[in-house]
Amino acid sequence: xxxxxxxxxRLEEYRPSDYLIDRVDxxxxxxxxxxxxxxxxxxxxxxxxxxGAPLHLDGDDxxxxxxxxxxxxxxxxxxxxxxxxxxxxxPPQQPFALRLVTEVDPTANTKLMxxxxxxxxxxxxxxxxxxxxxxxxxxxxxxxxxxxxxxxADRTEAPVLLGNGNLVESGHAGADRxxxxxxxxxxxxxxxxxxxxxxxxxxxxxxTTQEGRAVTCAVYVEPGKEARADYALDAVIRSMRWDETxxxxxxxxxxxxxxxxxxxxxxxxxxxxxxxxxxxxxxxSPETATDxxxxxxxxxxAHEYFHNWSGNRVTCRDWFQLCxxxxxxxxxxxxxxxxxxxxxxxxxxxxxSLRARQFPEDAGPLRHPVRPxxxxxxNNFYTATVYDKGAEIVRMLRTLIGPEAFRAGMDRYxxxxxxxxxxxxxxxxxxxxxxGRDLSAFARWYERPGTPRLSVAMAYDPQAARxxxxxxxxxxxxxxxxxxxxxxxxxLGLVGASGPLTNATCPDVRNGVYVxxxxxxxxxxxxxxxxxxxxxxxxxxxxxxxxxxLTDAQRMRLLAQDSDPFNRWQAAQxxxxxxxxxxxxxRADAFADALGRFLDGEALADPAYxxxxxxxxxxxxxxxxxxxxxxxxxxxxxxxxxxxxxGRALRSRLERLDAALAPADGAAYSPDAASAGRRSLRNAALxxxxxxxxxxxxxxxxxxxxxxxxxxxxxxxxxxxxxIPGQAREDALAGFAERFAxxxxxxxxxxxxxxxxxxxxxxERITRLKAHPAFTMTNPNRVRALIGTLAFGNPTQFARAxxxxxxxxxxxxxxxxxxxxxxxxxxLTAFGSxxxxxxxxxxxxxxxxxxxxxxxxxxxxTADIVxxxxx
Ligand code: 0A1
Ligand code: ZN
Numbered sequence: 001x002x003x004x005x006x007x008x009x010r011l012e013e014y015r016p017s018d019y020l021i022d023r024v025d026x027x028x029x030x031x032x033x034x035x036x037x038x039x040x041x042x043x044x045x046x047x048x049x050x051x052g053a054p055l056h057l058d059g060d061d062x063x064x065x066x067x068x069x070x071x072x073x074x075x076x077x078x079x080x081x082x083x084x085x086x087x088x089x090x091p092p093q094q095p096f097a098l099r100l101v102t103e104v105d106p107t108a109n110t111k112l113m114x115x116x117x118x119x120x121x122x123x124x125x126x127x128x129x130x131x132x133x134x135x136x137x138x139x140x141x142x143x144x145x146x147x148x149x150x151x152x153a154d155r156t157e158a159p160v161l162l163g164n165g166n167l168v169e170s171g172h173a174g175a176d177r178x179x180x181x182x183x184x185x186x187x188x189x190x191x192x193x194x195x196x197x198x199x200x201x202x203x204x205x206x207x208t209t210q211e212g213r214a215v216t217c218a219v220y221v222e223p224g225k226e227a228r229a230d231y232a233l234d235a236v237i238r239s240m241r242w243d244e245t246x247x248x249x250x251x252x253x254x255x256x257x258x259x260x261x262x263x264x265x266x267x268x269x270x271x272x273x274x275x276x277x278x279x280x281x282x283x284x285s286p287e288t289a290t291d292x293x294x295x296x297x298x299x300x301x302a303h304e305y306f307h308n309w310s311g312n313r314v315t316c317r318d319w320f321q322l323c324x325x326x327x328x329x330x331x332x333x334x335x336x337x338x339x340x341x342x343x344x345x346x347x348x349x350x351x352x353s354l355r356a357r358q359f360p361e362d363a364g365p366l367r368h369p370v371r372p373x374x375x376x377x378x379n380n381f382y383t384a385t386v387y388d389k390g391a392e393i394v395r396m397l398r399t400l401i402g403p404e405a406f407r408a409g410m411d412r413y414x415x416x417x418x419x420x421x422x423x424x425x426x427x428x429x430x431x432x433x434x435x436g437r438d439l440s441a442f443a444r445w446y447e448r449p450g451t452p453r454l455s456v457a458m459a460y461d462p463q464a465a466r467x468x469x470x471x472x473x474x475x476x477x478x479x480x481x482x483x484x485x486x487x488x489x490x491x492l493g494l495v496g497a498s499g500p501l502t503n504a505t506c507p508d509v510r511n512g513v514y515v516x517x518x519x520x521x522x523x524x525x526x527x528x529x530x531x532x533x534x535x536x537x538x539x540x541x542x543x544x545x546x547x548x549x550l551t552d553a554q555r556m557r558l559l560a561q562d563s564d565p566f567n568r569w570q571a572a573q574x575x576x577x578x579x580x581x582x583x584x585x586x587r588a589d590a591f592a593d594a595l596g597r598f599l600d601g602e603a604l605a606d607p608a609y610x611x612x613x614x615x616x617x618x619x620x621x622x623x624x625x626x627x628x629x630x631x632x633x634x635x636x637x638x639x640x641x642x643x644x645x646x647g648r649a650l651r652s653r654l655e656r657l658d659a660a661l662a663p664a665d666g667a668a669y670s671p672d673a674a675s676a677g678r679r680s681l682r683n684a685a686l687x688x689x690x691x692x693x694x695x696x697x698x699x700x701x702x703x704x705x706x707x708x709x710x711x712x713x714x715x716x717x718x719x720x721x722x723x724i725p726g727q728a729r730e731d732a733l734a735g736f737a738e739r740f741a742x743x744x745x746x747x748x749x750x751x752x753x754x755x756x757x758x759x760x761x762x763x764e765r766i767t768r769l770k771a772h773p774a775f776t777m778t779n780p781n782r783v784r785a786l787i788g789t790l791a792f793g794n795p796t797q798f799a800r801a802x803x804x805x806x807x808x809x810x811x812x813x814x815x816x817x818x819x820x821x822x823x824x825x826x827x828l829t830a831f832g833s834x835x836x837x838x839x840x841x842x843x844x845x846x847x848x849x850x851x852x853x854x855x856x857x858x859x860x861x862t863a864d865i866v867x868x869x870x871x
Contacts (some may be wrong), residue, residue, distance in 0.1 A: 005376070005377065005863070005864075005867045006376035006377060006688065006860045006863055006864050006867075008374040008375065008376055009374065009375055009376070009378075010373060010374045011318070011320040011371075011372070011373045011374065012096050014317075014318050014320070015049075016046055016048040016049050016142065016209055017046055017049055017138055017140060017142060017143050018045065018046055018049030018050050018053040018055070019043050019044065019045055019046055019049065019053075019055050019091070019138060020043070020044055020045075020046045020138075021042065021043055021137070021138055021143055021145045022042045022043075022044065022095075022145055022146065023041075023042040023145055023147075023148070024040070024041055024042075024145045024146070024147045024148070025039070025040040025147075025148050026038070026039050026040075026135075026147065026148070026149045026150065027150045027152070028149065028150065028151050028152065028195065029152045030106075030122050030151065030152065030157075030158055031152035031309045032106065032107045032117065032157075033106075033107055034105065034724075035103065035104050035105070035106055035115060035122075035339050036065070036101060036102075036103055037100075037101065037102045037103070037104065037134055037135045038099070038100075038101050039099070039100050039101075039102070039135040039136075039137075040097055040098070040099045041097070041099075041100070041137070041145075042095065042096045042097055043055070043091070043095065043096055043097070043098055043147075044094070044095040044096070045091075045093050045094075047084070051093065052090075052093060054087055054088060054089050054091070055087065055088040055091040056086075056087045057085060057086045057087070057132075057136035057137055057138060057139075058084075058085060058129070058132040058136065058137055058138070058140075059081075059082070059083060059084050059085045059086055059132050059133075059135075059136045060083070060084055060103065060129070060130075060132045060133045061083050061084075061104075061112070061114075061133055062083050062084075062102050062132070062133065062135070062136060063083065063102060063103045063104070064081045064086065064100065064101070064102055064136070065101040065102060065103055066099075066100070066101045067079065067081070067086070067099070067100050067101075068098070068099040068100075069088075069092075069096060069097070069098055070092075070095070070096050070097055071098075071099075074088075077089075078090065081136075081636045085136070086100070086136040092711075096183060097520055100135055100136055102134070102136065104133065104134065106122055109133075109602075110778060110819040110820055111133075111820055111821065111822065112263055112264065112265050112780070112820060112822070113125050113126075113129075113130035113265070113822070114126070114130045114131070114132075114133025114134050115134050115195075115820050116263070116713060118261040118262050118264070118734075119261070119262050119263070120157075120198060120199070121158075121195050121196065121197070121198030121200065121259075121261055122153070122158060122195070122196065122197035122198055122200070123194075123195070123196050123197075123198075123259065123261050123276055124193065124194045124195055124196075124271075124276070125264070125269060125276065126190060126191045126192070126193050126194065126267065126268060126271070127190070127191040127192075128191055128319055128378045128379055129189060129378065129379075129539075130191070131190035131193055132190075134193075137190050137756050138190075139190050139191075140189070141189040141191060141315050141316050141318065141319070141421055142189070142317045142318060142417075142421040143189060143190070144187040144188055144189050144315070144421060145187060145188070145190075146182045146184065146185065146186075146187050147164055147165070147183075147184045147188070147193060148168075148181065148182070148184075148827075149163040149164065149177060149181070149182045149184075149193075149195060150179055150180070151163055151180050151182070151184075151195055152173050152177055152178070152179040153177065153178065153179075153197045153581055154176055154177055154304065155177060155178045156176070157174055157197075157198075157199070158197035158198050159178075159198075159199055160182035160197065160198060160199070160200045160202075160220065160448045161178070161179070161194065161195075161196070161197050161508050162180075162182070162195065162196040162197075162220070162257055162259065162274055163180065163181075163182025163184075163194070163195050163196075163274065164182055164184040164188070164192070164193060164194055164195075164272045164273050164274050165182050165183050165184025165185060165186070165247055165253060165272065165273050166180070166182065166183055166184075166185075166253055166254045166255060166273075166462065167180060167182055168181045168182065169181040174469040174537070180321070181213075182195075183474065184272055184273065185464060186252065186253075186272060186312070186313065186419075186695075187242075187255075187419060188272050188312060188315070189315055189421065192270070192272045192312055192315075193271065193272075194269070194272075194274045194276055195272030195274075196220070196259045196274065196276065198258075199223060200220040200221065200222070200223065200259065200817065201220070201221055201222065201223040201224065201225065201226040202218045202219060202220045202221070202226065202229075203218065203226050203229045203230055203233050204216060204217060204218035204219070204233070205217055205220050205233060205237065207236075207237055207240050207241075207250050207251070207256075209240070209244065209250040210244045210250050211250045211349065211363060212256070213250070213251065213252075213254070215240070215251055215253070215255065215256055216254065217233065217236050217237065217240075217255075217256045217257075217258075218233075218255070218256075218257050218258070219232050219236070219257075219258045219259075219260070219282060220232045220257065220258065220259040220260065220280065221259075221282060221283060222260070222262075222279070223261045225283055227285065228282075228284055228285045228288070228289075229282060229283065229328075230285040231294060231297060231298075231671065232258060232277075232281075232282045232283075232284070232297055232301055233258075233299060235298045235301040235302060236256065236258060236301055236305060238298075238302075238336075238340065239301060239305040239306065239336065240256075240305065241301040242302070242336050242340075243305070243306060243309070243332075243336075244447065246332075246335065246339070247309070247332070247337070247407075247410060248383045248411060249306075249308075249309045249414070251308065252308070253272075253273045254315070254601055255273060256273060256275075256305075257273065257274050257275070258275045258276075258277060258282065258301070258304075259274065259275070259276050259277065260277045260278075260279035260281075260282035260283060261276060261277070261278070261279060262278075262279050262744065262779065262781070263778070263779055263780065264276070264277070264278035264279075264781075265780055265820070265822045265823055266278065267280075267281055267300050267303075267381065268281055268300050268301075268303070268304045268310070268311060269304065270303075270304040270305075270307030270311055272308070272312050275304040275305070275345060275515070276783065277300070277304070277636050277779075279745065280293075280745055280748070280781055281296060281297050281300040281301070282297060282301075283745060284671070285708065286298055286669035286671075286709070286710040286711065288711055288740075288743055288745065289711055290712040290715055290749075291651070291671060291675075291676035291679060291680065291710050291712045291761045292712075293295065293301035293711075294375075294671035294676070295337070295341070295676070298337060298340060299333050299334075299336070299337050300333075302332075302333045302336045302337070303329055303330065303332075303333040304334040304686070306329050306333060306336070307325060307329050307394070309414060310325055310328045310329045310332060311325035311326075311329060311628050313414070313418050313419065314413070314414060314417040314418060314419075314420060314422050315420075315421045315422070315824075316421060316422065316423075317421040317422060318421075319375070319381070319696070320371055320372060320373070320375075321371065321376045321422070321423050321424055322371075322378075322381060322382070322386050322409045323370045323371055323386045323387075323390035323393075323424070323446070324422060324423065324424055324427055326382075326386050326387045326390055326740055327370065327386065327387060327388075327389070327390020327391045327392075327393060327394055328390070328391075328394055329392040330388060330390065330391035331394040331395055334346065334350055334391060334395075339389035340673070341673035342606070342608055342609070342673055342677070344565035344566060344569075344609060344698070345606075345608045345609055345612065345673075345677070346610050347539060347540065347566055347580075348565075348566060348569050348609075349612075350388075350391075350539045350540075351566070353384075353388065354384070354388045354389070354392065354543060355624065356618060356620055356621060356645060357384035357388065358383075358384035358385055358388045358389050358451075358509065358543070359451055359545075359624055360620070360624050360832060360833050361383060361384050361385055361829075361832060362385060362389070362449060362450055362451045363450070363451060363476070363624065363833070363836075364833050364835070364836075364869075365832065365835070365868055365869050365870070366383075366829060366832045366865070366868055366869060367449045367450060368381070368383070368385060368449055369385075369446060369448060369449045370385055370386060370390050370393060370445065370446045370447075371390050371424055371446040371447065371757050372386075372607075373447075374755070374865040375864075376860060376863075377825070377860045377861050377864045379822050379825070379861055380861060380864050380865060385449075385843065389543055391408065391808075392542070392543040393445045396442075396445070396487075396488075396489050396541070396542055397409075397439075397442065397855065398540055399430060399432060399489040399491065399513060400487070400513075400515065401435050401437065402487050402511070405431070405434055406431070408434040409430050409431035409433075409434045409435070410430070412430040412433055412434050413426070413427055413430035413431075416429075416430055417430075420813045423442075424443070424446050428443055430441070437605060439527070441484070441485075441486075441487050441517060442487045444484060444487070445486060448475060448478075448483075448486065448789050450475045450476045450477060450478070451476070451543065451544060451545050452469065452473055452474065452475050452486055452488065452542075452543075452544045452545070453473065453474050453475070453476070453544065453545050453547060453767060454472075454473050454488060454490070454516070454536075454537070454544045454545070454546050454547065455471070455472045455473075455474075455547040455548070455727050456470065456471055456472075456534070456536055456543070456546070456547065456548040457469070457470045457548075458470075458534055458548075460528065460532070462530075462531065463528055465526065465528050465529050466524060466525065466526055466528060467494060467504070467524070467525040467528040467532055467534075467804070468522060468523070468524050468525075469492075469522065469524075469525070469534060470520070470521075470522045471514075471516050471520065471521050471522070471523075471525050472519065472520045473486060473488060473516060473519060473520075473544075474519075483519075485516075485517060485518050485519045486517075487515060487516075487517045488515070488516040488517070488542045488544060489513050489515050489516075489541045489542055490513065490514045490515070490516055490536060490537055490541060490542065491512050491513045491515075491537065491539055491541035491564075492509065492512070492513075492514055492534060492536050492537070492538060493512060493534060493535050493538065493555060493562075493564070494525060494528060494532035494533070494535070495532060495533045495534070495558060495561050495562050495563075496529075496530045496532055496561070497530060497557065497561070498561065499561050499563070500561070500562070500625065501528060501529070501530070501532055503527050503529070504525045504526065504527050504528045504529055504532070505525065505526050506523055506524060506525040506534060508522070508525070509525075509706075510525040511837070512538070513541065526714075527760075533550065533554045533555075533557050533558055534548070534563045535558055535563075535564055535567045536548060536567075537567070538564040538566060538567050539564060539566045539567075540566055540570075547845075551575070552575050552578075552587055552590060552591065555571040555572075555574050555575050556575070556590075556591075556594040556596040558569065558570075558571035558615075559571040559572050559594060559598060560594070560597070560598070565609065568613075569609070569612055569613055569721045571600075571848070572591075572594075572595065572613050573616075573617050575587075575591050575594075576591065576617055576642065577617045577621070577622060577625060579591060579638075579642050580617065580622045580635065580638045580639045580642060581622060581625065581626070581635075581638070581712065583638050583641060583642065588642060588645050588646070589645070589649060591646070592646050592649035592650060593649075594647065595613070595614065595646065595650060596649070596650055596653055598610070598613060599614075599650070599653050599657065600653065603657055603681060604657075606662075607661065607675070607678045607681035608673065608676065608677025608678075608680055608681070609675075609676040609677075609682040610681050610684075611677065611681040611683075613679040614681070614684045614685075614688065615684060616639060616642060616643060616646075619632065619635050619636055619639055619732040619795045619796075620641065620795060622635045622638075623635055623795060623833070623836070626836065627836065628836055629836075629837075629838045629839075630833075630836050630837050630838060631837075631838050631841075632795040632796045632799045632837075632841075633796050633801075635795070636758055636795070636796045640691070643687075643688060643691035643692075644691045644692050645692070645695065646688055646691070646692070647688040647689055647690070647691040647692020648658050648692035648693065649692075650688060650692075651689065651692060651693070652689055654689050655685075655689065656687070657681060657682065658682055658685045658686065658689070658700075659683045660675040661678045661679075661681055661682040661685075662682070663678075663709075669709060669710040676712070679710075679712050679713060679716075682713075683712070683713065683716035683717075683720075686700055686701060686704065686717070686720055687716075687719075687720055688727050690720045690723070690724065691723075694724045696719065697720060697724060698724050698726070698728045700719040701718075701720040701721045701724075702717070702728055702732065704716070704717035704722065705717035705718060705721070705732055705735075711746070714736075715749055715753070717732075717755055718732055718733070718736055718750075719753055721733075722753045722754065722756070722757055723757070723758075725759065729834070733750070733753075733754065735752055736750055741774075744774060744779075744781070744782070745781070747774045747785075748775075748781055748782065748784075748785035749785070751772075751775070751782070751785040751786040751789070752785045752786070752789040752793070754766070754769060754792070755769075755785070755786050755787070755789035755790045755794060756790075756793050756794050757794070757797075758794060758796045758797060759797070760797070760800070762790070762794065762797045763790075763797060763800070763804050763805060763808055766786060766787070766790060766808065767788055767808070770786065777812075777815060777816060777819070777848055778819070780818075780820065780823045783812065783823060783827070784823075784827075785818065787808070787809060787812045787827060788827060788830075790805065790808065790809065791809045791827060791830035792830050796829065799837055799841050799845070801840065801841060801844075802844075803841075803844030803845075803847070803848070806831070806844055806845050806847075806848040808846060809827065809828075809830060809831075809848075810848040810849075810851060810852055812824075812827060813825075813827050813828045813843060813852055813862065814851075814852060814855055817858060817859050817861075817862050818857070818859070821859030821860070821861040821862055822861055824859065824861065824862050825861035825864070825865045826861045828852065828862055828865045828866060828869070829865055829869075831845055831848070831849055831869050832868070834846065834849070846870070847871055849866055849870050850870070852866050853866045853867070
């Protein structure tokens, strides 16, 4: 059997559903192998649909037990039912009730879509199209219904029963069983349906909304781990409060529940009133979670909560509009985290992750517009482009119209679209309405794939005290006429020898922003009394690649003098990136001097920021800056040498910082941003010391490991040791594994650290670790930690010249494809940049892709990725 390219679903072919469902009544009897779903759907013809059309309900792997229409069994010739759909050939043309009983096996559900069991806990995942694995349905987001769900289960097996909305009744159902009835008064699409049943512990608290509604908020976790849920619960409360102040959005039910499960394909899911989470993004204690984990928990709790408005109250008309909820909600969670932490530090981490994940995607065969026009498998479009570039578009919109108009536009969007399934056009219309502006040119950001290039040239005339900046924009692969320009907000300023030139004036710059809306343009600054260094794209005001030639000295002026913290950091990154791509000892020493002055001046005033300035661009970022012939070994070596040189040059300063930042004896761990910042600078210092002097580094890291009182320091020390071959490393790894033998989420860190070692022995190590008792291919977190880290976080070993790294990842994709296609397909996206590798590696990667393509019966998920990657 040959795998065919899966058929495409196209945006231009959208049409409204022929039928609507107003109410859904579910009676679900949980059973490990034979769960019965008794569903009554209140249906009616859609006035906007085709009158008299057959009714086709989606299904996936379903077994129909019985079907009734308005109380009478359906005649055998009036419908067709298969595992993948149910069709009523001539449905009534007035409202009718369709009652369907289906049966599913949650224990056998390894795809983790629909109803499944994770560690014995019943849970669901319905986005994007999992509800059709529970019952036959119009499983599309523009069909919104009011749900009432009765859940019945064995009392010992599932003492906790949770659903969407508010609890209306609960009680006994025979000797060993019990039930709960949940009612959700808000109409919602099926992808937001959820239920949970299991043995769970909880922490809970109350919140009163600005509208005076008393809400019980709870976080449910594996019994015994309740204390590790406190931070997540606190993040829920802070999110609720923040959305009221920042966006005027209040919560709308009497309960808000979060449940952590250990087997989950993604990060978390915003089901109405019942968010279900990958436990990695809920559970935290100082002993088991790093500062990074705490920050991720805070951000993802916020993200899912914010979806209650941006996604649930206002949902998407179709899956092409995914960025409407995801880009907007990422923007909202980024703003939340910025308010909770340091805004510049957070902005830098947002941009780092955009560049690490979205830029390469946008430059490779998997590139797509933020609003795609066609897809074969929607689950492959939960991408960095939809999420992160989608968020950047919302951010640019705010920059263009200003914060007040932005807030007014958001209010208008929510008011106009509440209870509706909306589109990107509806979103932009709200901002056009409140500003009176034509946003049609701006809307091109949603349609045009690829990262734009912004080229800038400067001319300075000292006699006239005039500085001219010439801008040109282009999109890779597009030329002149057929490529109408994008609207690019360029935040900028001029920087002199001792600081920003605030007297310079330019009529085209308003509130520090120049809006480039043509292919080419020139702007002129007057009263520029000395030759300036332009600081361009401040705060990363647009997701573009900037081409602007500066000398190292000019960049170091920006690092020292610019008022924009983002561009100060960027200046140091630019110098470092050039030194990685084009090593030069003399320039590296000058860079070290500049970093030294920076550290002396302000490292202790803002340690989190200083840690970012000290962190060199990643190997991936260096690779992404090259358009062809990427040799990961050469990049690794150059980056390694630069780190070593900086470590030696800055040694005494780094040691002083290390001492100054040491926690006081007996000080309790706190995950707050300031404390985390001190730890991150201290650990960045350790990393550089070790790079410059592996022997001293080994000793210091072993010491830090021995004395660590929290996971952040412990893991940083282990990470430092992991880069230095030798017995100390092996002892440290063994000690860590023993200490955390019963902590799967901590062992994931241990798997990941080893999968990241940039040495040829790593593949053998990974093969050994696959046999470790804690490793299992059925848990997505384990697979991502061990194999995903190799594929996405270890460029030299994944792209090993002999092809062994590609082969190991391809074997995993092949093995996973039949049990969990979503995770398999996502892993396969690691091959996305294969064509940019130097020839022999690219050839090896191509062979692997073709091998996967030839697998008989490949899932649609994997077939789609492989077809597009080979493209
Ligand atoms: N809407 C979720 C992401 C998500 C998408 C698909 C899933 O299926 C496995 C799960 C979660 C979010 O943005 O957080
Ligand atoms: Zn989301």
